[in-house]
Amino acid sequence: MKKLMIASVAATLLFSASAYALEAPAKASTCIGCHGADGNSVVPNFPKLAGQHASYTASQLKDFRDGVRKNATMAPFAKGLTDQEITDLANFYAAQQAK
Template identity: 60%
Template structure:
């Protein structure tokens, strides 16, 4: 019983130590992403993905993988290298809160 109580208290203290993601802090930190991904996560360059409207969890996993060397990219790995977990959460929250790019229009409409 004592062990269970200690484990419960330990788990509770861990949940208190992580601050919630902050979109405003994320916007400031995401300024370094704008050259490739656009200021609001909509890239003007076809080789770089849009980040606006992506799920925060996906963005966090990707940034942590770049930072930790589990995912390789000559630009992204060094960019993510110095980010803390909190900064990654903030950046992910910012891009997740942005409106995604509108769907591309095609010349032919299906069925016409």
Template identity: 45%
Template structure:
């Protein structure tokens, strides 16, 4: 009996070691194949440009799903489509595994962009700017956690989790520490139908009910989550 237990234990250890080695090999291969992505997304998936998303720490299943969508045309992007078309299934999985294994970077303290729409408006003091930003982030926090019942805007927390960590089994993306500018663009694209042509898409149905102020507020809030 003891001999059988030892045999089973050793087999499990060897299997676990083999799986770990396979996973590490996949990540290594993914790093090499992701070299062409570094210009926009950063070498380790932490984009330095706020218009391009951070991919570090994103769920592998979600990344695979998005690359497949770019390949099939289900998700439109003149930039990403030709790159994704050149990837086979193995490359898609390896690149996704590499980015999923990286750690997302924290964002610096947020600042509101300068408002150039009214040149005659009095210049705001630093205290006024901080108060405005604090109000915006508080508004975003409330919308993220509670939604807006009056306009039938669902709470983000339901799918993306209390800390915007996403839902790995459901392939709902992690959003924490993402660039606010990218989140604003993404939600705006969903709202305008530019992100998807499927009018039954859950994000389209939510975003179309959001105001521009809602989108800005929740994006800034999410960008502060770690």
């Protein structure tokens, strides 16, 4: 009985964490137009973000924000992002299934 209870609690925590990880951050609504709702862009000019390593996506967003990387579309969006928002976006897209 004790093992069943532990397994039940563990499963609940696992599924709760997975559902939370897949919830889109508020700032992701701006990304949808170019990169798709789940990061799977259907336009060749816009990269797919789904499944990309979080550290890579975070690095790119920081480079856009800080002016290291130049892009007329991305710079204004990234300029307003905090480090936490960048981390949240990067983790969200890393958790998405690339198609």
